[in-house]
Amino acid sequence: MPPLASSSPTTDTIAYCARGAISIRNVTKIYDPDGVNVLAVENCSVEIAPGEFCVVVGPSGCGKTTLLNAIAGFHDITAGEILLDGRVICTATHTAEPGADRIVVFQNGALFPWSTILNNVAYGPIVQGKSRAREARRLAESLLGELGLAEIGGRYPNELSSGMRRRAEIARALINDPNVLLLDEPFRAMDALTKGVAQEFLLRAYDRVRKTVFFITHDLEEALFLADRVLVMTTRPGRIKQVLNVDFERPRSFRVRASRRYLELKAEVFEAVREEAIKAFEAGERELT
Amino acid sequence: MPIPKLTKLRKAVFNPTMRRGIISIVGILAVWELGRRLHVPFFGAVPAPSEVVGAAGDIIGDRKFWTHGMTSFTRVLVGFLAAQFIGIPLGLAMAMNRFTNQLIFPPLEILRPIPPLAWVPTAIIFWPTTELSIAFVIFLGAFFTVVLNVLRGARSIDERHVRAAASFGSRRSDLFWKIVLPATLPSIFTGMTVGMGITWEVVVAAEMIAGKSGLGYFTWASYVGGNYPQIIIGMISIGIAGYLSSGFIRLLGKLATPWQRRI
Numbered sequence: 001m002p003p004l005a006s007s008s009p010t011t012d013t014i015a016y017c018a019r020g021a022i023s024i025r026n027v028t029k030i031y032d033p034d035g036v037n038v039l040a041v042e043n044c045s046v047e048i049a050p051g052e053f054c055v056v057v058g059p060s061g062c063g064k065t066t067l068l069n070a071i072a073g074f075h076d077i078t079a080g081e082i083l084l085d086g087r088v089i090c091t092a093t094h095t096a097e098p099g100a101d102r103i104v105v106f107q108n109g110a111l112f113p114w115s116t117i118l119n120n121v122a123y124g125p126i127v128q129g130k131s132r133a134r135e136a137r138r139l140a141e142s143l144l145g146e147l148g149l150a151e152i153g154g155r156y157p158n159e160l161s162s163g164m165r166r167r168a169e170i171a172r173a174l175i176n177d178p179n180v181l182l183l184d185e186p187f188r189a190m191d192a193l194t195k196g197v198a199q200e201f202l203l204r205a206y207d208r209v210r211k212t213v214f215f216i217t218h219d220l221e222e223a224l225f226l227a228d229r230v231l232v233m234t235t236r237p238g239r240i241k242q243v244l245n246v247d248f249e250r251p252r253s254f255r256v257r258a259s260r261r262y263l264e265l266k267a268e269v270f271e272a273v274r275e276e277a278i279k280a281f282e283a284g285e286r287e288l289t
Numbered sequence: 290m291p292i293p294k295l296t297k298l299r300k301a302v303f304n305p306t307m308r309r310g311i312i313s314i315v316g317i318l319a320v321w322e323l324g325r326r327l328h329v330p331f332f333g334a335v336p337a338p339s340e341v342v343g344a345a346g347d348i349i350g351d352r353k354f355w356t357h358g359m360t361s362f363t364r365v366l367v368g369f370l371a372a373q374f375i376g377i378p379l380g381l382a383m384a385m386n387r388f389t390n391q392l393i394f395p396p397l398e399i400l401r402p403i404p405p406l407a408w409v410p411t412a413i414i415f416w417p418t419t420e421l422s423i424a425f426v427i428f429l430g431a432f433f434t435v436v437l438n439v440l441r442g443a444r445s446i447d448e449r450h451v452r453a454a455a456s457f458g459s460r461r462s463d464l465f466w467k468i469v470l471p472a473t474l475p476s477i478f479t480g481m482t483v484g485m486g487i488t489w490e491v492v493v494a495a496e497m498i499a500g501k502s503g504l505g506y507f508t509w510a511s512y513v514g515g516n517y518p519q520i521i522i523g524m525i526s527i528g529i530a531g532y533l534s535s536g537f538i539r540l541l542g543k544l545a546t547p548w549q550r551r552i
Contacts, residue, residue: 074452100458110449114471114548124457127467156548176457 019085020179020212022048022071027080028237029066040066042237043080050085050179051210055227057217057273059280063238064216068182071214073098084180100128102180103173107188109165111157117168118144118153124176140175147171147205163194167201174205183215187222199225200254207251220269224262225252232272235280242272336518341525344518354507358526361496361503364420365488365534368427372484376432377477380439385469390440397436405430405491409498423495430491431484438483442476443469475549478542485538489531504530 024046031038041063048054056064070077070090082090089096098104103124111120121140125131131139144150149167157165166186173181186202187195199222206213217223223230224246232242244265248256256262301307322339324332336344348354383390405426412422446469454468496505508523543549 072452072456098452098455100456102456104452104456106449106453108449110447110453112450112453112468112471114474114546123454123467127454127460127463128458156550158548 020050021083021085022046022180022212022214023081023083024048024067024071025081025083027067027070027082028078029063029070030078039237041077042239044233044239045080046231046240046243048212048214050212053206053213053215053226053228054231055215055217055223055229056231056233057220057223057269058233058238058241059235059273059277060218061280062233062235062276064233065184066238068104068184068214068216070095071180072102072104072182100124100176101178102182103176103178104182104184105166105169105173105186107185109157109162109169109186111165111169111172113157116154116156117149117160120157120168121153121172121175124172128176140171143171143175144168146208147201161194162190163198166190166198170202170205174209174211177209178211180212180214183213185216185218188218195219195222196254202226203250203252220266220273221257224265224269225254225257230269232269232276235276235283241276242269244269244272334517336521341518341521344516345522348519348522357502357504357507358530361492361505361527362530364423364427364496364503365485365492365530368424368492369431369485369488371424371428372431372435372488373481376435376480376484377439380436380480381443381465381469381473383436383440384443384473385465397433401433401437405487406494406498409495413499419499419501423492423500426495427488427491430487434484434487435477435480438476438480439473442473442479445476446472474546475542478538478545482535482538482542485535486531489527489534493527 024044027041027044028039029041031040040061044063044067056067058064069075070082071084073089073096076095077090077092079092081088084102087096088094111117112123115123118137118140121144122133122136125136125139126133130136141150141153144153147167147170149164149171152160152164152168157168160168169186183202187198190198203226213226215223215226224244227246230244230246231240232244233239234241246265248259248261318338321332321335322337323329325335325337325340379393383393408426408429409422412425413419416422416425450468450472451464454464459467492503493505493508496503497509500506504523504527508520508527511517511519511523
């Protein structure tokens with residue numbers, strides 16, 4: 001493994017042999033719908049250490065999801081390269097197939113409505129041929145039990161609240177033992193209380209597995225509560241504008257939200273994002289007129 | 290415990306929806322009966338419900354009537370099943386494969402607006418037996434509805450589910466059997482239910498034109514023979530048969546897609 005050029009404190013503490021290092025190097029992505037070039041991401045670089053909880057914030061349309069989709073293998077990029085543990089997974093000419101080493105949890109949830117929660121969770125190991133159906137279901141059962149979700153195994157997704165569904169979806173991702181978890185605004189459109197519970201659930205799960213997390217959100221408080229490092233992106237074309245190290249200890253309690261350091265960080269990140277939000281807003285106004 | 294069960298039954302029978310349904314049917318029958326008795330124009334010639342009920346007593350005991358019913362039912366079943374066996378895989382193949390779609394869709398769209406009855410002469414010329422001609426016309430009645438429902442259902446599959454499945458490492462066969470097929474199942478059953486209704490409409494008309502048996506033939510023969518109450522009995526039998534068959538498919542659909550239960 002090459003040494004990781006990163007300012008994150010976690011790179012020093014986590015051994016390099018751990019897996020899930022993401023290198024985003026000079027990535028540019030141009031969308032070309034109907035011949036109108038839209039520069040979504042421009043020359044964006046960032047190194048994410050194995051096991052790091054990395055949260056990306058930025059105004060709408062700044063290219064956060066573009067980066068996530070490129071890492072996931074859902075589309076290519078126009079220039080630059082993305083590496084996972086030293087292996088090139090995305091360039092202008094080559095996009096590695098999506099795979100269970102980097103699992104996505106989607107914005108509005110993507111549990112299979114036709115399967116019970118248990119079968120949803122067991123899906124990955126079954127299709128990967130890792131284990132037989134019955135064995136996979138037993139594995140899923142025990143994972144749901146560990147995560148405190150034992151009683152919903154037999155239910156269908158539409159019988160559950162959005163908070164429960166999202167937790168089940170995180171369990172469905174974790175069972176595959178991915179190197180990287182890609183979460184695209186998973187707690188969007190939840191009420192504040194449910195969101196808080198869901199965030200704590202994610203933190204507990206993270207403390208257990210310590211996988212690399214690439215988490216996208218609009219919610220700055222959420223970003224600070226969850227992250228080791230918050231990356232603030234500029235408005236389109238997206239680049240990394242600012243990096244904030246969030247040094248709260250783990251396991252993290254909801255009480256950090258009342259600490260002084262939290263408020264300082266919040267002021268800092270708020271400042272950075274606000275500038276970009278205003279730019280995005282003005283650009284939007286221009287586009288409309 | 291017998292008491293809650295009885296309450297449940299009572300609720301099922303005496304709820305407002307059921308009550309209004311019964312009132313409406315009884316009302317229609319009353320208007321019809323009065324129309325006949327008072328010799329209201331048009332109504333005067335149609336046998337009254339009381340006459341139909343009287344005639345029904347004899348006919349329901351007649352084995353020939355049931356043979357007609359079974360004949361129509363068998364034809365519907367054959368045509369319907371053929372439409373499913375060919376229509377469902379075809380719809381899925383068109384949704385999964387662009388080439389198949391480009392190849393099949395144009396002729397399908399040209400043939401689809403032709404009413405099944407317009408096919409009757411060609412069907413008679415083409416197929417060696419009357420029975421096959423009738424089954425073919427029934428098949429056509431259900432076929433297009435089935436294909437289009439399956440195609441639309443499989444096309445409107447949620448992209449996130451496909452991506453999630455890909456992300457978990459699904460092979461192409463998993464993607465088909467574990468994602469596309471279950472996602473399309475509700476549309477498949479919608480197509481089947483609608484298709485079942487159409488097959489009954491078509492079988493009767495086909496039997497009136499060609500064929501020497503079946504409920505459609507029975508209805509038409511009653512008219513030709515001047516037995517008017519029997520016409521009504523034929524019509525109502527067809528209505529009930531269609532209603533029961535569609536209801537059965539709907540029930541199957543409910544059992545096959547348990548995740549669509551209302552909460």
